[in-house]
Amino acid sequence: MATSMKREGSLEAPTRHPLDWQSADFYDQTSLEEELERVFDICHGCRRCVSLCQSFPTLFDLVDESESMEVDGVAKDDYWKVVDHCYLCDLCYMTKCPYVPPHEWNLDFPHLMLRAKAVKYRQGNVKMRDRILTSTDTVGSLAGIPVVNGLVNAVNTNSVGRQALEAVLGVHKDARVPPYVSDTLRKSEKARVGRSAVGEPAGPTSGKVALFTTCYGNYNEPGVNADLIAVFEHSGIPVTLPEKEQCCGMPKLELGDLEAVKAAKDANIPVLKRLVDEGWDIVAMIPSCVLMFKQELPLMFPEDPDVQAVKARIFDPFEYLMLRHKHGKLNTDFKKPLGNVIYQASCHQRVQNIGQKTREVLALVPDTTVEIIERCSGHDGTYAVKKEFYASAMKIVRPVAGRVEKAAPDHFGSDCPMAGAHIAHALGKDGEQRHPLSLLRMAYGL
Numbered sequence: 001m002a003t004s005m006k007r008e009g010s011l012e013a014p015t016r017h018p019l020d021w022q023s024a025d026f027y028d029q030t031s032l033e034e035e036l037e038r039v040f041d042i043c044h045g046c047r048r049c050v051s052l053c054q055s056f057p058t059l060f061d062l063v064d065e066s067e068s069m070e071v072d073g074v075a076k077d078d079y080w081k082v083v084d085h086c087y088l089c090d091l092c093y094m095t096k097c098p099y100v101p102p103h104e105w106n107l108d109f110p111h112l113m114l115r116a117k118a119v120k121y122r123q124g125n126v127k128m129r130d131r132i133l134t135s136t137d138t139v140g141s142l143a144g145i146p147v148v149n150g151l152v153n154a155v156n157t158n159s160v161g162r163q164a165l166e167a168v169l170g171v172h173k174d175a176r177v178p179p180y181v182s183d184t185l186r187k188s189e190k191a192r193v194g195r196s197a198v199g200e201p202a203g204p205t206s207g208k209v210a211l212f213t214t215c216y217g218n219y220n221e222p223g224v225n226a227d228l229i230a231v232f233e234h235s236g237i238p239v240t241l242p243e244k245e246q247c248c249g250m251p252k253l254e255l256g257d258l259e260a261v262k263a264a265k266d267a268n269i270p271v272l273k274r275l276v277d278e279g280w281d282i283v284a285m286i287p288s289c290v291l292m293f294k295q296e297l298p299l300m301f302p303e304d305p306d307v308q309a310v311k312a313r314i315f316d317p318f319e320y321l322m323l324r325h326k327h328g329k330l331n332t333d334f335k336k337p338l339g340n341v342i343y344q345a346s347c348h349q350r351v352q353n354i355g356q357k358t359r360e361v362l363a364l365v366p367d368t369t370v371e372i373i374e375r376c377s378g379h380d381g382t383y384a385v386k387k388e389f390y391a392s393a394m395k396i397v398r399p400v401a402g403r404v405e406k407a408a409p410d411h412f413g414s415d416c417p418m419a420g421a422h423i424a425h426a427l428g429k430d431g432e433q434r435h436p437l438s439l440l441r442m443a444y445g446l
Helices: 029-046 055-064 076-084 091-096 109-122 128-133 136-143 146-156 159-169 215-219 222-234 250-255 258-277 287-300 305-313 317-326 357-362 390-407 417-427 436-444
Strands: 209-211 281-283 339-344 368-373 411-414
Touching: 029 055, 029 076, 029 109, 055 076, 076 109, 091 109, 109 250, 128 250, 136 146, 136 215, 146 159, 209 222, 215 222, 215 417, 222 317, 222 436, 250 258, 250 287, 258 281, 258 287, 258 305, 281 305, 281 317, 287 305, 317 357, 339 357, 339 390, 339 417, 357 368, 357 436, 368 390, 390 417, 411 417, 411 436
Parallel strands: 209 281, 339 368, 339 411
Antiparallel strands: none
8 A cells, every 4th residue: 555755855946835815714813823733843843943033942942841842732822922023034934944835744934924913913913013113104204304303313312212212112222223314315316216217238137227215225224225326327327216115015014914015015016117117127225125026025916917027127236236247237446445344144135046146246346355144133124123022133143243243344234234233233333334335335436
């Protein structure tokens, strides 16, 4: 009699199934809990992901401390402790798990956590703080009003103000929170909106780009976007801005508010699709925003041709520059060496499967050595500032900060400016981090 053998792991490339977020079963709690128990049991028997984030140690502690020392001994209510620690970095799926599709166990831990977050959100079990922190456009617009801007930044940098913020909103008093600017990138570069330009195609690139400024790059650190514009145009790549844009939707995705993600998609995709039709490629300096258009929206809306069209034309900035370099179209007339550079590769850049493009570009600068840290910073977008998760975020970043400290580099940072700032915060060197785009501008002498 033939027997069916279960494969232990898989050597095949992982595949991602669309997210069936509009089905009734997706939000059924009984069905969800059954799938959580199935997946948690597999994870408990494997434990390869224990070092990635706090979700897995939380799960394994719950199992080991239960009466049966198996998943069936863990209370269903405690499953949410695992869910709350997941910030959808995707590293378990892309770099560790041997049971992802096409393996027959069909394990997609991040999307299961997303499903659980969506169920939790639909049930109304969400803190007001989390609704506020993920409303990035609203917060940024209000904090950018000139008469409000100074007050917000003063509160965020004052110990008494931070204690009040922790008491009222649950933002940890010691967490690094970014400053807000009144002179946003879209204000200072408004002349770029609607410009016409001719690009020089090279390989898959058109040679002209539309910069999706992102909430963070518009309201918090517009200087990095200014560096991007300077670097790209120095290599003969004209830059325009979309006529309008909203948050990409990643913060709301991590909250489980999938209807808000759809609303963001409905606002952004038509604008970006028109730019694509006009021959513009799209770049964004926040890896999470690029990933949103490259992966999450296409998986949520697999039948939407406009979403797929934008997916095909959006690039990480260093991915774009390296594609240009391979066809001899990158300006390599660098004026200044960078010395020793160490940087953290953002999780949401790594899971784009584009390779180490930031390292490759920076390594073109003469008399420059580049060391890459492929380990999570623990920041996420809001995780590291929340009172209940701050200690975990600092635990996760500690090995990264230790690597930086040991290297004693001339420059350090991250592809994600928020992660770079979190690393600097862990080192007690707030403000000393440098984004790789800023380093590239420095090397050009611009």
